[in-house]
Amino acid sequence: MSSSPAMPASAPPEPDPSTPDRTERSTAPATSVPPPRTRLVVVGVAIVLALAFGLMLAPQHQRIGSATAGDPALASRVRDVAGGIDGLRSLAVAEVTPDSVTWAGVGNSGPGRTGPAPEVDTPYELGSITKTFTAALFTDAVERGEVAADDLLAEHLPELADTPAGEVTLGSLAQHRSGLPALGATAQRETPKVFLNDNPYVSTTTEQLIMDAAVAPVDPDQPPTYSNLGMSLLGTALVRATGAEDYPALVAERITRPLGMDHTTFAVTTEDVPDGAVRGHLVNGAPAPRWVGEGYLPAGSSTFTTLHDVAVWARAQLTGRAPGASALDPTADFSDNTRIGWAWFSSDISPGDGAPTRPAIWHNGITAGSTTMLVIDPDTDRAMVVLSNTATPTDTLGLALLYGTPVPGQPLVVTVSAWFTFGLAMLFSLSALLRSWRGRALLPMINSMLVAVFGLLLLWHGGPWASVGGWAYGLALAPALAAAAILALRARTVPVRPPRRAWLAWASAAVSLGLVLGVTQLW
Numbered sequence: 207m208s209s210s211p212a213m214p215a216s217a218p219p220e221p222d223p224s225t226p227d228r229t230e231r232s233t234a235p236a237t238s239v240p241p242p243r244t245r246l247v248v249v250g251v252a253i254v255l256a257l258a259f260g261l262m263l264a265p266q267h268q269r270i271g272s273a274t275a276g277d278p279a280l281a282s283r284v285r286d287v288a289g290g291i292d293g294l295r296s297l298a299v300a301e302v303t304p305d306s307v308t309w310a311g312v313g314n315s316g317p318g319r320t321g322p323a324p325e326v327d328t329p330y331e332l333g334s335i336t337k338t339f340t341a342a343l344f345t346d347a348v349e350r351g352e353v354a355a356d357d358l359l360a361e362h363l364p365e366l367a368d369t370p371a372g373e374v375t376l377g378s379l380a381q382h383r384s385g386l387p388a389l390g391a392t393a394q395r396e397t398p399k400v401f402l403n404d405n406p407y408v409s410t411t412t413e414q415l416i417m418d419a420a421v422a423p424v425d426p427d428q429p430p431t432y433s434n435l436g437m438s439l440l441g442t443a444l445v446r447a448t449g450a451e452d453y454p455a456l457v458a459e460r461i462t463r464p465l466g467m468d469h470t471t472f473a474v475t476t477e478d479v480p481d482g483a484v485r486g487h488l489v490n491g492a493p494a495p496r497w498v499g500e501g502y503l504p505a506g507s508s509t510f511t512t513l514h515d516v517a518v519w520a521r522a523q524l525t526g527r528a529p530g531a532s533a534l535d536p537t538a539d540f541s542d543n544t545r546i547g548w549a550w551f552s553s554d555i556s557p558g559d560g561a562p563t564r565p566a567i568w569h570n571g572i573t574a575g576s577t578t579m580l581v582i583d584p585d586t587d588r589a590m591v592v593l594s595n596t597a598t599p600t601d602t603l604g605l606a607l608l609y610g611t612p613v614p615g616q617p618l619v620v621t622v623s624a625w626f627t628f629g630l631a632m633l634f635s636l637s638a639l640l641r642s643w644r645g646r647a648l649l650p651m652i653n654s655m656l657v658a659v660f661g662l663l664l665l666w667h668g669g670p671w672a673s674v675g676g677w678a679y680g681l682a683l684a685p686a687l688a689a690a691a692i693l694a695l696r697a698r699t700v701p702v703r704p705p706r707r708a709w710l711a712w713a714s715a716a717v718s719l720g721l722v723l724g725v726t727q728l729w
Contacts, residue, residue: 240695245643248695252688260680265490265666267675268293268596273323276310284312287606290613293598293672295487298324299607300517302589304524307517315484315595317493326514327469329483330593331497333571333578334434335516336506338533339457340441341549343448344380345530346460353447355380362443365416370424371439379433379440380548381538385425386436390418393435393502403488403495403574407508410501412442412452430540434505437549441504453503460529465522467515473498473508480510484595486575489624490671494575494597506571513593520580520589523567534567534582557609564609570601579604598672616672624670631669631682634661638689642696647704649711651693656718658686663725 240248270288274281284299296313311324324330347353353362353376360372374384389397392414396406410418419439441453450456454472462470473479476498486494498508522528536545536552545552547567554563564585571578577600579592590608592600605611615621638651638658645651665682704711 240692244695245692248691249639249684249688252691253684256684256687257677257680260676260678260683262676264676264679264683265492265669265671268295268487268489268491268598268672270294270297270312271314271323273314273321274310274312275323275325277308278310280308281310281312283607284310284603287613288312288603290615291598291600291603292616293489293596294594294600295491295596296324296484296594297600297603298326298328298330298513298591298593300326300513300520300591301607302517302520302524302591304521304587307514307521309513309517311513317485324484324513324593326517327512329469329480329510329512330578330595331483331486331571331573331576332470332506332509332511332516332593333573333576334506335569335571335578335580336504336509337437337549338519338569338580339461340437340444340504341380341533341547342528342530343444343456343460344376344440345533345548347444347447349530353444359419359439359443362446363416363419363439366420369420371419371422374424374436376440376443377548379436379443380533381546382430382432382436382540383538384433384436385428386419386422386431386433386439388431388433388435390415390422390435390501392418403492405495405497405499405574407497407499407502410499412501415439415442415501430538430546434502434507437505438502444504452500461519462515465518465528467511467518470509470511470515472503473510474500474503478508483510484576486573487596488575488667489597490667490669492667494573497573507573513591516578516580516591516593520582520591523582524587524589536567555605555609555611557611566605566609568601568604570599570604572597572599577601581605581608583608621670621673624668624672627665627668628670628678628682631658631661631665632685634658635682635684635686635689639685639692642689642692645696646700647711648693648697648700648702649708649715650704651689651696651700653711653715653718655686655689655693656715656722658689660718660721660725662686663722667725 280301284297288294296315298311300307300309309326314321315324315328348355355377357376359374360366366372378384392410393406396409399406415438445453445456448456471480476496479496488494533548534550535547538546540546543553550567550569552567555566556563566581568581575597577594579600581604582589590604592604594600602613606613635658638654641651641654662683
């Protein structure tokens with residue numbers, strides 16, 4: 207039986223260069239995405255965790271606590287009026303007449319939402335009401351013949367001879383009409399520290415203040431301009447003219463000791479801050495820095511006092527017992543509705559409801575995290591003192607308690623700015639979630655996360671915490687938290703760099719990291 211010849215084995219086909227290599231393709235990173243159910247679970251868990259974090263640990267609505275001290279009737283009035291002002295934490299308030307002082311403390315004077323209500327002897331930061339001490343010392347020195355209102359500054363600070371600042375008069379300094387800028391060069395350079403939650407005054411000694419004045423411009427055509435530099439130079443000149451050791455010693459000799467204001471002190475260093483002083487707070491509830499330093503003491507950079515002492519000071523104005531009491535008398539225009547004496551301002555106040563206007567003599571104070579108000583009604587011989595430990599102004603509160611004026615809400619620009627910050631953080635956070643959900647490269651996803659972190663840090667510092675609680679922070683945090691979880695799930699399945707313009711992705715990530723590092727300096 208015959209058999210047919212065996213067919214030769216066929217040779218393997220030549221590879222087609224147009225066909226991609228399957229082995230090589232299989233090693234390329236995949237861009238797999240977790241199943242929808244997994245992603246939805248991640249988002250749900252993130253929302254719960256973020257809201258819990260916001261409610262417990264994020265900035266909270268700044269509002270007055272329930273603790274109360276002092277006169278119940280005044281405390282009730284304070285709560286009724288302050289209810290229309292967002293962003294307050296604690297208040298120490300005194301209503302003063304020539305014959306009496308009625309006081310009340312409301313809210314918690316301790317950190318967070320703890321601690322008792324402020325007492326009449328609880329130390330607060332006074333701020334620029336200190337300028338009324340400097341004005342009293344000036345008036346008193348004029349009455350003693352130690353200085354004159356038309357004395358040139360260089361007569362008492364010879365270091366300023368042949369400088370524009372040396373040619374201004376003491377009287378112009380006391381009325382913010384000298385033409386000097388608001389701050390000296392050193393403090394101007396340090397001003398950004400205010401936005402970085404730091405002290406802009408600590409580096410200005412008295413010697414440095416005078417050196418700054420020697421190079422300061424003077425504009426004779428400048429309208430009245432509130433000047434911490436000018437008031438500090440006036441106080442320094444008075445120290446020289448009276449032969450006092452320093453500004454605190456002069457205040458003690460002529461004001462606080464004779465009047466029994468035993469708890470009013472000045473902090474050149476942090477060691478000088480009195481024990482038990484209430485800590486000031488920023489709008490997000492974070493503790494504010496102490497402003498300490500020597501040069502700007504006469505302007506009120508670092509004064510600590512109590513409600514008792516400021517009430518004594520107010521009562522001394524009503525009775526004429528204060529040294530240099532004529533400093534209150536207005537002698538020049540300051541603005542459209544305000545005149546000025548030596549440092550003290552005078553305005554016409556309209557109580558509303560068709561009532562005639564009434565005069566008010568006043569000065570307020572602001573530090574990093576404290577605001578104060580002292581207002582006198584000369585028609586009724588009454589005064590109101592308000593001390594607070596947040597950055598929310600208390601001017602309207604003092605006027606409302608004394609004159610019954612309406613309390614306006616938070617300025618629109620502040621409200622819009624705070625909610626804009628919230629919207630920005632929310633947008634960045636949602637963008638990070640979308641990128642982590644659909645992105646095909648790790649670097650752009652990380653960049654979006656960095657931008658979201660920047661927005662969340664910005665929101666922490668400047669959000670609407672005067673009116674809402676931490677739940678708002680939780681809402682903005684939730685998408686970013688979910689994005690971080692999804693990014694972690696996908697980290698091993700996507701390439702690091704995008705296929706195109708990788709340099710742009712690296713540059714964007716570097717800029718975003720810089721924004722994150724920059725905004726952290728707000729703390």
